[in-house]
Structure formats: C-alpha cells, structure tokens
Amino acid sequence: MFANLWRYRSFIFGMVKREFLARYLGSLLGTLWAVISPLAMIFIYTIIFGRVMKAKLVGIDDSMAYGVFLCAGVLTWGTFTEVINRCVTVFIEQANLLKKMSFPRATLPAVVLLSSSVNFAIIFAVLCLFLIVSGRFPGWPLLGFFPILLLQQSFALGLGVCLGVVNVFFRDVGHAIAIVLQFWFWLTPIVYPASILPENVRWMIELNPITRMVISYQDILLHARWPRWQEFGLHAIGAVLALGLGVVAFRRLSGEMVDYL
Amino acid sequence: MGRLAVRSVGKKYKIYPNRWGRLLEWVTAERRIAHTPDWVLRGVTFEVSDGECVGIIGMNGAGKSTLLRILTGTTLATEGSFEVSGRVAALLELGLGIHPEFSGWQNATLACQLMGLERAAIEECLPRIQEFSELGRYMDQPVRTYSTGMQVRLAFSIATAVRPDVLIVDEALSVGDVYFQHKSIARIRQFKEQGTTLLFVTHDAAAAKALCDRAILLDRGMVLRDGSPEAVFDYYNAMIAKKESDAEIVQIEGERGRVMTRSGSREAEIVAVDMTDASGGSRRAFAIGETARIHCQIAIRERMASPTVGFLIKDRLGGDVFGSNTFYLDLERRECAPGQELRATFEVVLNLGCGNYSLTVALHTAESHLGRNFDWWDQALVFQIVPNGSFRFTGVAALPTRVTLSPVPGPP
Numbered sequence: 003m004f005a006n007l008w009r010y011r012s013f014i015f016g017m018v019k020r021e022f023l024a025r026y027l028g029s030l031l032g033t034l035w036a037v038i039s040p041l042a043m044i045f046i047y048t049i050i051f052g053r054v055m056k057a058k059l060v061g062i063d064d065s066m067a068y069g070v071f072l073c074a075g076v077l078t079w080g081t082f083t084e085v086i087n088r089c090v091t092v093f094i095e096q097a098n099l100l101k102k103m104s105f106p107r108a109t110l111p112a113v114v115l116l117s118s119s120v121n122f123a124i125i126f127a128v129l130c131l132f133l134i135v136s137g138r139f140p141g142w143p144l145l146g147f148f149p150i151l152l153l154q155q156s157f158a159l160g161l162g163v164c165l166g167v168v169n170v171f172f173r174d175v176g177h178a179i180a181i182v183l184q185f186w187f188w189l190t191p192i193v194y195p196a197s198i199l200p201e202n203v204r205w206m207i208e209l210n211p212i213t214r215m216v217i218s219y220q221d222i223l224l225h226a227r228w229p230r231w232q233e234f235g236l237h238a239i240g241a242v243l244a245l246g247l248g249v250v251a252f253r254r255l256s257g258e259m260v261d262y263l
Numbered sequence: 264m265g266r267l268a269v270r271s272v273g274k275k276y277k278i279y280p281n282r283w284g285r286l287l288e289w290v291t292a293e294r295r296i297a298h299t300p301d302w303v304l305r306g307v308t309f310e311v312s313d314g315e316c317v318g319i320i321g322m323n324g325a326g327k328s329t330l331l332r333i334l335t336g337t338t339l340a341t342e343g344s345f346e347v348s349g350r351v352a353a354l355l356e357l358g359l360g361i362h363p364e365f366s367g368w369q370n371a372t373l374a375c376q377l378m379g380l381e382r383a384a385i386e387e388c389l390p391r392i393q394e395f396s397e398l399g400r401y402m403d404q405p406v407r408t409y410s411t412g413m414q415v416r417l418a419f420s421i422a423t424a425v426r427p428d429v430l431i432v433d434e435a436l437s438v439g440d441v442y443f444q445h446k447s448i449a450r451i452r453q454f455k456e457q458g459t460t461l462l463f464v465t466h467d468a469a470a471a472k473a474l475c476d477r478a479i480l481l482d483r484g485m486v487l488r489d490g491s492p493e494a495v496f497d498y499y500n501a502m503i504a505k506k507e508s509d510a511e512i513v514q515i516e517g518e519r520g521r522v523m524t525r526s527g528s529r530e531a532e533i534v535a536v537d538m539t540d541a542s543g544g545s546r547r548a549f550a551i552g553e554t555a556r557i558h559c560q561i562a563i564r565e566r567m568a569s570p571t572v573g574f575l576i577k578d579r580l581g582g583d584v585f586g587s588n589t590f591y592l593d594l595e596r597r598e599c600a601p602g603q604e605l606r607a608t609f610e611v612v613l614n615l616g617c618g619n620y621s622l623t624v625a626l627h628t629a630e631s632h633l634g635r636n637f638d639w640w641d642q643a644l645v646f647q648i649v650p651n652g653s654f655r656f657t658g659v660a661a662l663p664t665r666v667t668l669s670p671v672p673g674p675p
Contacts, residue, residue: 013376020373024364099362102355104336105377171285257339261276 006106017113040125044132047072074219075192081122082158083183088114089162090169090176097263107256111163140226150215153241160244164251170259190216211240266460267311272343274304274329303329304484316461318471320499321481327464331433349428363407370406374421388424396420419447426454432463497652527638531570531626535560536643549613550651551661557609559624563599570637572607575623578659614661621645
C-alpha cells in the first residue's frame with residue numbers, strides 16, 4: 003500500500019495542487035483568499051471577542067488573551083474536522099474517478115491529508131504573523147505544536163478513512179458524523195477553559211482524547227509552556243490504533259466499494 | 264502463456280431485500296446471510312495472446328462492461344483470477360474520470376499521472392494529446408464546457424498517448440463524429456500492428472469483423488461462443504433474431520423515452536398492434552428480407568363503411584421508409600356495425616437495412632388521414648432489422664443487386 007503511494011506521488015501532489023487552485027478558480031484575488039479568511043477569523047476572535055465584547059479568561063487580565071485562547075483551539079479543531087469530514091466523503095465525491103480509472107485508492111485519503119495540511123500551514127503562518135505583530139510570539143515552545151498536531155491528525159486520518167469506507171455502504175455515517183462532531187466540539191474545552199466545569203462532569207472532558215491536545219495548544223500560545231509529553235502516552239497508542247483501524251477497514255472494504263458507488 | 268489470461272472469473276453482486284440486510288450481515292460477521300446473490304459473470308475463462316484483437320459482444324446486461332471493468336482493475340472479481348502483463352490503458356464508458364472544473368490540460372496531466380507516467384514522459388505526451396484530439400485552444404477551457412464528442416476525443420487521446428501493451432475499450436468508439444472514429448480506429452490498427460493486445464466491447468459487426476481476430480460472445484455472464492468474428496457474429500444475430508417478443512427491444516422503448524402520440528375521433532379504434540413472423544409468433548427482430556405480418560385489431564364504435572387501415576414504417580430518425588393501407592391495396596369495403604371487431608393483417612417482406620424502425624398504424628376514411636381520422640397511433644411499436652448473414656449493404660432499403668465487371672475495349 004505504501005509503496006503504491008510513493009509510486010503515485012506525482013498524482014497525489016498533482017491532486018493537492020489542483021484542489022488548492024480549483025478552490026480559488028475564477029476569483030480575482032485568487033490564492034490571496036487563502037490568507038484573508040484565516041486573518042478574518044483571527045480578527046473576529048481577538049478584536050471582536052476580546053476588545054469589543056470584553057470576554058476575558060478567568061485569571062488573566064488581558065483583553066487579547068481570550069482571543070488567542072480561542073484561536074489555539076478553534077483553528078486546530080478546524081483542521082481535525084476537515085480531515086475527518088473530507089475523508090468521510092472523499093470516496094463518494096471521487097466516484098467518477100474510482101469507477102473509470104484504476105489506481106491505488108489509498109491515494110485519495112493521502113490527498114485529503116496533504117491538502118488539509120497545506121491549508122493548515124497557511125492558517126498557522128498567518129497566526130504566527132499575528133502573534134509576532136501583537137507581541138505574543140511564544141518562541142521555542144511553539145515547536146511543541148507539531149508533535150501534538152501529528153498525533154491529532156493521525157487520529158483524524160485513521161478515524162476518517164474508517165468512517166469514509168463505511169460511509170460508501172451506509173450513507174448514514176456522513177449524516178451522523180456531522181452531529182457527532184458538533185457534540186464533540188462542545189465537549190472539548192475550546193471556547194471555554196476546562197477549569198470552569200464542575201468537578202462531576204470533568205471526567206467526560208478528560209475521556210475526550212482531543213482535550214489534552216487542545217489544552218496543550220492553548221498553553222503554548224498563552225503561556226509559552228511546552229506540552230507535558232508524559233500525558234500523551236495513551237494518545238500515541240490511540241493514534242496508532244486509529245490508523246490501524248483505518249488500514250484494516252480500508253483493506254477489507256475498499257475492493258467492494260466501487261460496486262456501491 | 265499469452266498477454267492476458269482470465270481464469271474462471273466471476274462477479275457477484277449482493278441484492279439485499281432492504282437496507283438493513285447488509286447491516287445485519289456486518290453485525291453478525293456474515294453468519295446470517297441476508298442477500299440473494301446475483302452473478303453477473305461466472306466461470307469466464309479465456310486467453311488472449313500478444314497482439315491479438317478480441318471483440319466482446321453480447322446483449323445488454325450480458326456482463327461485457329463488468330468484465331472489462333474487472334480487467335482494468337476498477338472492480339474486483341468475486342472469484343477466479345486473471346493475469347495481465349504490460350501496461351494496460353482503458354477507455355471505459357464515456358470519457359475518463361475527468362474533473363469538470365479543470366481545463367483539458369490539467370485533466371490530461373492528471374490522467375497521465377494516474378497512468379503512472381513520469382514527469383518527463385508527461386511533458387512529452389501533452390502536445391501529442393492536443394494534436395490528436397484536435398481540441399486546439401479548447402484545451403485551456405474547463406472540461407465541463409466540452410461536448411460529449413470532445414470529451415471522448417480527449418479521453419481517447421489521453422489513453423492512447425503512449426502505446427499500451429493492452430488496450431481495453433468499452434464502446435467509447437461509437438461516440439464522436441465519423442471522422443474521429445475513423446482516426447481512432449486507424450490509431451488502434453497501428454497499435455495492433457506494433458503488437459498491442461486489444462480487447463473491446465462492440466455492437467458494430469462491421470468494425471468488429473474488420474479489426475478483430477477473434478470474438479467472444481457473452482450471454483448472462485457466461486462465455487457462449489469464442490471463435491472467429493464471422494462465426495460468432497452470425498450466431499449472435501441468429502440469437503437475437505429468434506428471441507421471441509424481444510425483451511431488449513422493450514427496454515429500448517423505455518430507454519429512449521419514446522412519446523407515443525395518438526390522435527383521432529375514435530369512432531373506430533385500434534385496440535392492439537402486433538408484428539409476427541410467418542408462423543404467427545410475436546417478434547420484434549427480423550432478419551433482412553424476412554416476411555413479417557403486421558396485425559391490427561380494430562374496434563368499430565359507430566356505424567360506417569369499413570375504415571381504411573394503414574401502417575407506416577419509419578427509420579430511427581423518423582423519416583418515412585414505407586407505408587401502405589387497405590385503400591392503396593384495393594381492399595373491398597363493407598358495412599360495419601357498432602361493437603364489431605375487425606382484424607387487419609398485412610404481410611410485408613422486410614427488405615430493409617439493419618437498424619431500428621418504428622411502426623405507425625392508422626384508421627381513417629379515405630386514402631389518407633386528411634379525410635376523417637379515426638385513430639392515428641404513432642410508434643405503436645418498434646422493431647429491429649438484423650443482418651441475415653448473406654446480404655451486405657448500407658442504407659435502409661434492401662435492393663437486390665447484381666454486379667458484373669468486364670473489360671472495356673480500349674481506344675484503337
């Protein structure tokens with residue numbers, strides 16, 4: 003499977019490039035939009051929430067802090083759900099290609115992962131720029147983002163591929179996942195700090211594998227604090243398991259998939 | 264061993280009684296079986312040697328396309344195996360899996376990448392694709408603006424940009440204009456001479472006989488005949504001609520969404536129309552020159568002198584081919600009472616060319632419906648003329664022809 007991915011790398015990169023360009027096809031500003039939209043998001047979170055609505059984090063007396071807190075969670079959650087959502091629909095979207103051309107099907111999730119990585123890279127770059135300009139750049143601890151992101155995206159990819167192949171047979175999955183992701187979002191301390199929750203529901207949040215990741219992102223951006231790696235042992239195992247699940251589901255079902263597209 | 268070896272390949276589709284059936288199977292790890300198997304291919308075995316050209320024929324639903332899809336790797340076979348050596352290029356259905364928003368160039372590049380070509384090879388291919396497809400500046404336009412013919416041209420040009428070792432074509436050649444068809448057949452022939460193995464699905468006996476060394480007839484998922492194109496096509500034609508009240512023709516009626524127009528005052532009415540062979544069996548496919556009977560059952564609603572009954576055969580484009588009626592044929596008229604039923608039977612020698620025809624039947628007073636029209640039933644049924652194996656020609660009229668060739672005395 004992996005040898006095939008390497009052999010078809012030019013197709014994968016070609017698709018990622020086309021997909022990126024196709025999104026801005028027919029617009030005057032073109033790829034500039036890729037920068038404008040995250041910029042607008044950051045603007046809303048920091049200026050509107052922070053300055054105008056005066057939303058504040060408990061314990062930090064800083065009008066921008068809440069905005070940065072939001073960015074840390076929302077932007078990473080965004081790329082997490084992007085991979086899951088796209089994986090869930092990618093086989094159905096590419097039905098035409100799957101039915102007419104013979105190529106390794108594993109290239110499609112690879113395209114999804116790469117293409118959302120490109121999108122996140124742009125968003126992340128804009129965020130860094132903003133942090134530098136606003137004087138909140140955390141310095142070296144920022145590098146702590148990447149191992150955690152790797153875990154998060156592996157988790158998303160494994161889960162997404164598994165759901166994606168099942169979705170071909172039972173389209174309910176696509177509908178269900180949209181709802182599940184909404185609950186998941188609110189069960190993750192993204193817009194609220196975990197500390198505001200009463201003790202008796204805290205365990206629910208702790209069961210959520212994304213919780214620790216999001217808290218780490220927030221700590222990096224707000225407090226320039228390195229992630230506590232020892233907390234991520236289970237996460238690493240979970241990510242490997244999720245990827246394994248994806249591979250197994252893909253191996254078992256991808257052959258039959260075309261008959262139901 | 265040849266280029267391609269297919270060993271007892273079978274394809275099963277699972278038909279579930281309802282949507283929960285599959286879930287039940289999954290949940291019980293297939294210990295409970297809820298589906299009924301539908302084998303669209305079973306026990307298909309054949310070998311194709313290097314440079315051989317094989318036509319695959321068969322009626323709709325015989326499993327031709329499924330077989331080709333399995334050989335190209337887009338669909339997995341349920342049982343059996345096949346081996347193919349060398350690079351396979353395929354033209355399945357209409358076009359490639361082309362992305363409608365991307366330009367012709369981008370699609371061509373992507374498709375080349377999908378065929379596993381290296382960057383340098385792709386660079387070299389692109390101009391040739393443009394040249395062969397004759398799309399010119401349209402290559403810059405998004406593919407969604409292309410006509411069907413243009414898409415086929417592009418797809419064919421891409422698939423054949425590099426000579427494949429095995430080329431698989433699924434009826435794609437029958438689309439597009441005649442000029443491009445000729446051009447693509449010439450390219451295929453050239454490939455064949457250079458040693459490409461060719462496998463294609465066709466309904467076109469002429470093309471198959473011209474290109475193929477061999478034909479395979481599939482019927483209900485099984486290989487029925489495998490041999491010389493002439494022998495297999497003759498068998499095929501006999502098969503469809505014999506098929507009584509042909510189910511396929513019924514399907515054609517539905518597929519094309521024929522609109523039946525009926526008009527008239529209904530003082531007399533045509534209640535049933537049928538075509539039969541000389542022995543009276545209902546038929547919708549006849550061989551060239553075969554005698555057919557057209558039966559019209561008429562119900563008289565009001566007292567009248569018997570109406571003129573007529574029929575008209577039209578070709579697939581709606582052009583009149585031949586029509587006649589009881590008035591032209593000097594049939595005596597007689598008084599009819601309300602409630603009476605009549606049956607008119609025309610015996611016609613179908614000296615027609617191969618193809619699809621429709622039959623219009625009518626009831627009126629005088630020689631044409633401009634008198635008084637009782638009932639006019641357009642396309643009451645459609646029928647097919649198939650080759651009879653001995654008389655070959657083009658066009659809709661079968662005119663018995665003889666030819667002689669003799670030397671002309673030269674100038675002194």
